[in-house]
Amino acid sequence: MLFNIHTLDWDPELCKYFDIPMEILPKVRSSSEIYGLMVSPHCLCVNCLGDQSAALVGQMCFQEGQAKNTYGTGCFLLRNTGAKPVMSDHGLLTTVAYKLGRDKPACYALEGSVAIAGAVVRWLKDNLGIIQTSTELEKLAASVGTSYGCYFVPAFSGLYAPYWEPSARGIICGLTQFTNKSHLAFAALEAVCFQTREILDAMNQDSGIPLTQLQVDGGMTSNRLLMQLQADILCIPVVKPSMPETTALGAAMAAGAAEGVSVWSLRPEDLSEVTSEKFEPQINPEESEFRYARWKKAVQRAMNWETTEPISNGNGETSIFSSVPLGFYILGSMLMLIGAKYIAGQCPL
Known part of the structure; x- marks a missing residue:
């Protein structure tokens, strides 16, 4: 949630909003390039794709x-x-x-x-x-x-x-x-x-x-x-x-096409x-x-x-929460907070 898909880099305003120092973040690389050499076994790390x-x-x-x-x-x-x-x-x-190469769009x-x-x-x-x-x-x-x-x-x-x-x-x-x-x-x-x-x-x-x-x-x-x-x-x-x-195939294709590897x-x-x-x-x-x-x-x-109406747990006790997973409540609260900040001009989307 810190990455700006338009500039293809970490977003300064979002990092500031979440109080995350930009210097601790890794450098942004493309999906297909040599990132480094692994000592044992001797091989290259050459691609990264979700x-x-x-x-x-x-x-x-x-x-x-x-x-x-x-x-x-x-x-x-x-x-x-x-x-x-x-x-x-x-x-x-x-x-x-994807971005298949350092100099590729x-x-x-x-x-x-x-x-x-x-x-x-x-x-x-x-x-x-x-x-x-x-x-x-x-x-x-x-x-x-x-x-x-x-x-x-x-x-x-x-x-x-x-x-x-x-x-x-x-x-x-x-x-x-x-x-x-x-x-x-x-x-x-x-x-x-x-x-x-x-x-x-x-x-x-x-x-x-x-x-x-x-x-x-x-x-x-x-x-x-x-x-x-x-x-x-x-x-x-x-x-x-x-x-x-095809997921494994795509990862292999991106790795083999990296500059300096160029298998295909x-x-x-x-x-x-x-x-x-x-x-x-x-x-x-x-x-x-x-x-x-x-x-x-x-x-x-x-x-x-x-709904958030009171429900019974079967023991006569009630709760204001329904069975919606807690994660949805947390995510919803975060989005509402960011939305409010955005409307107030304090946070970009």
Whole structure:
């Protein structure tokens, strides 16, 4: 929270505000250069990329407008916005994607995060016991091929982008007497896809240019039904590389391209294309929009579930705090404080 993404250096005003001496901070370096030599074993330290930025590089999203989504415990969608940071009006974060060399320009990205993606599989396994392994989820959902009108909003600890709503809680709605565990499994996979659709819609609005295909990676991409559902709900192709560990690949690519190492070049024309599988939409856009609209309706039902009204702990004792995680309260308080200082002209954003 001390870094200025426009100047690409520590921000003097923020450091002053938080009372942090700038001289104790490390020098800012690019994502791909020689930082130093490790004595034992003898090797160079040559790159530094966060996992989502590394996945963006590993997916070779070097062109403005390209985007990737990583399906892990949560979902993390990054879209390359080029040399100019795009400030979001739709609940996304503006970040530095990478800077591949000391003298190279920084590349920026829009980022959207989903709290619960792969974590919903663990919840179905550990909390409900309807599956024993993650691979069973795909078979269970494929056995019915529909949620039968059931919608699952896994807002277990609030909703992240584009809502940033800590008071939301998970709900399952649209249940009938015919709904069974297979429909619930299908609804859980759809929930991951719907949450990605919400972030992608926000990115399209911020950038003004609709995405034509989404590149994907992460553990959940082994679920072919999930990938097909994602293409159906986005109404655009979903491209999955044959090598799913693109985060590790991106880190290796940045290290090998560092000046003084130069094992390879990161110019698009010099990169051999990784083989991939493309999932094309198989339903008509009208059906996709209908299902998405129902999902949005379910999300609204999940909003404002938790309040700060007195609640009982079951022993007759009450508390003014709800079950919203303490971290949200702390973060909210910090943001409100910084916002107040900003309005008063005492702190830049």
